[in-house]
Amino acid sequence: MVRAPRRDRRDRADRGGCGVSDPSSGAAASEPASTDGEATGRDGDAVGRDRDATETESADATETESAGAPSDREHRRAIExxxxxxxxxxxxxxxxxxxxxxxxxxxxxxxxxxxxxxxxxxGDASAPALAVTRTVSDEAPEPGDEVSVTVRAENVGEEALPDLRLVDGVPPGLAVVDGPARVATALRPGTAVTFEYTVRAARGDHEWEPLTAITRDAAGARERTTALDAPTAIACTPELSAGGDLPLRGLTTVHHGRVPTDVGGAGVEFHATREYRRGDPLKRIDWNRRARTGELSTVELREERSATVVLVVDARESAYVAADPDAETAVEASVAAAGQAFSALLD
CATH class of the missing domain: 1.20.5 (Single alpha-helices involved in coiled-coils or other helix-helix interfaces)
Structure with missing residues (x-):
């Protein structure tokens, strides 16, 4: 944008060089060059002002975005x-x-x-500035135990919240058995609200979802939804209680690695004899036969292998069925049976 007038000025200077003998022509040629220089200067100043204005607008937009954008711990949405x-x-x-x-x-x-x-x-719905804490009575409960959950939300902002509704993010695998996991209230700056409910523990690791805070203006015309994170989790692991004897135990011995086979190899029980091969250990040579016949032969022992037992549980979505809504699912019953079988096999 700045170089184009310079090329025009050089072109005019070249054209003016052909008529240097005419002073009036030289004066006429010098005046446009000066005018072009002034225009170039004005263009440069305008470009500088535009660049400064653009940078200022970009900085203002960045500051506005950083000030109004929700953080990683808050996700906001406003609706009518x-x-x-x-x-x-x-x-x-x-x-x-x-x-x-x-x-x-x-x-x-x-x-x-x-x-x-x-x-x-x-009016407009206020953006809630809440400090949320969530505590559980037991972080490692047994399946079926009741866990008490306490949620506390404090208004740490400078604006009052005339219409505030809090909904806790209960994990999908846990059922609320006592008390609602929500509350509706109004909070002045510096005040707090606490609500409590009870869930029944189920097998697995459960992590709470963000707390949902819904605020409205005094007229109820605008509503703002904010998701607030308060990381909370419990791990419910069933105990491996020993069950009855399994039919599989009668097919194996008590000691590790004692499954009889029909293959010769490493072991302690006699299996067969074969012709001596160079490199066979001396302790495996049948010296009695060597004394009787004069031939070398090697004793092979019955190979011993360890028994591998695999417990498989069908945990597909279609397997989560139960006789009635309050009964345990087929997957839960299978996991309990697998735990008892595992404990029995270790004994």
């Missing part, structure tokens, strides 16, 4: 509740009808409706 939907139209209709029929009462009623519309449009 449409509670006052149609009130503005009805108010205008009443005013118009009152003017046509010359009824002051209709005009007054329309004015009151318009006042409510202005009141609803004036």
């Amino acid at each position: 509740t449409e509670r006052w939907l149609g009130v503005a139209g009805a108010a205008l209709a009443l005013v118009g009808l009152g003017v046509l029929v010359r009824q002051s009462s209709l005009v007054l009623a329309g004015a009151v409706g318009a006042g409510y519309v202005v009141y609803a449009r004036a």
Whole structure:
């Protein structure tokens, strides 16, 4: 943008060089060059001002974005509740009808409706500044135990929250058996609310989802939803209680690695003899046969192998079925049976 006038100036200087003998021509050629220089300077100043304005706008936009964007621990969403939907139209209709029929009462009623519309449009749902803590009575319960959960939310901001609703993110695998996992209240700055509920523990690792905070303005026209993280988790691991003897135990010996086979190899029980091969250990040579026949032969022992038992549980989604809603699922029963079998095999 700045170099183009310079090329024009050089072109004009070249063209003016052909008529140097005419002073008036030289003066006429020098004036446009000066004018182009001034235009170039003005263009440069304009470009500089535009660049400064762009940088300022970018910095302001960055500051606004960083100030208004939710953090990693908060996710916000604002919507219109449409509670006052149609009130503005009805108010205008009443005013118009009152003017046509010359009824002051209709005009007054329309004015009151318009006042409510202005009141609803004036406010906005506050962004909650809450400090949330969640505690559980037992972080490693047994399956079926009841775990008490206590949630405390404190308004650490400077604005009052006239309509605040809190919904805790209970893990999908846990059932609430006592108390609601939600509360509706109003909080002034520096005040807090606490609610408690009880869940029944189930096998597995369970992590709480973010707490959902819903705030509305005084008129209820605008609603803001905020997700607040308060990391909480429990690990419910069933004990491996020993069950009855399994039929599999009768097919193996008590000691590790004593499964009889029909293959010769490393072991302690005689299996067969074979012709001596160079490199066979001396302790494996049948010296009695060597004394009787003069031939060398090697004794092979019965190979011993360890028994491998694999317990398989079908944990597909289709296996989570039960006889009634309160009964344990087929997967839960299978896991319990596998735990008893595992303990029995270790004994």
